[in-house]
Amino acid sequence: xxxxxxxxxxxxxxxxxxxxxxxxxxxxxxKMLWHEAMSKENFNDQIIALEKESKEAIFTDCMKELKSxxxxxxxxxxxxxxxxxxxxxxxxxxxxxxxxxIYHKHLGLxxxxxxxxxxxxxxxxxxxxxxxxASATLAKxxxxxxxxxxxxxxxxxxxxxxxxx
Numbered sequence: 001x002x003x004x005x006x007x008x009x010x011x012x013x014x015x016x017x018x019x020x021x022x023x024x025x026x027x028x029x030x031k032m033l034w035h036e037a038m039s040k041e042n043f044n045d046q047i048i049a050l051e052k053e054s055k056e057a058i059f060t061d062c063m064k065e066l067k068s069x070x071x072x073x074x075x076x077x078x079x080x081x082x083x084x085x086x087x088x089x090x091x092x093x094x095x096x097x098x099x100x101x102i103y104h105k106h107l108g109l110x111x112x113x114x115x116x117x118x119x120x121x122x123x124x125x126x127x128x129x130x131x132x133x134a135s136a137t138l139a140k141x142x143x144x145x146x147x148x149x150x151x152x153x154x155x156x157x158x159x160x161x162x163x164x165x
Contacts, residue, residue: 004046009062012050017094028087079117
């Protein structure tokens with residue numbers, strides 16, 4: 001399998017666990033891309049590549065990589081999975097089964113650690129929720145500077161005082 005990020009593999013496995021990709025899950029995935037500084041174009045290419053692989057092979061490869069991560073990075077990946085699964089307002093049983101299988105059975109993580117990180121990430125993305133959209137807009141060209149006529153005082157024989165008397 002080509003080199004594909006673990007977050008992309010997890011996203012793919014999770015979003016298709018219930019058989020359909022919901023718009024809110026897609027939006028949360030874009031927030032993950034922004035937060036993790038991942039290229040949207042590269043991400044889409046990776047998803048297309050994953051569609052050609054079996055889900056079992058993706059899962060096996062993903063677990064192998066996750067086990068090589070430190071605990072902090074594992075928790076971060078699972079927290080993103082929870083945010084994406086809950087994005088549409090409902091965590092499907094298949095989504096929960098996948099998350100539980102990964103964090104409890106394969107990685108031995110605690111749900112409280114994942115939930116705490118999920119809250120941190122959610123707070124962060126809510127604080128900066130408009131940044132991805134704002135960063136996607138084109139930079140505006142500054143308004144051209146309007147040249148103003150220079151002040152030319154009338155020439156007189158008498159010098160003018162700079163303060164009134």
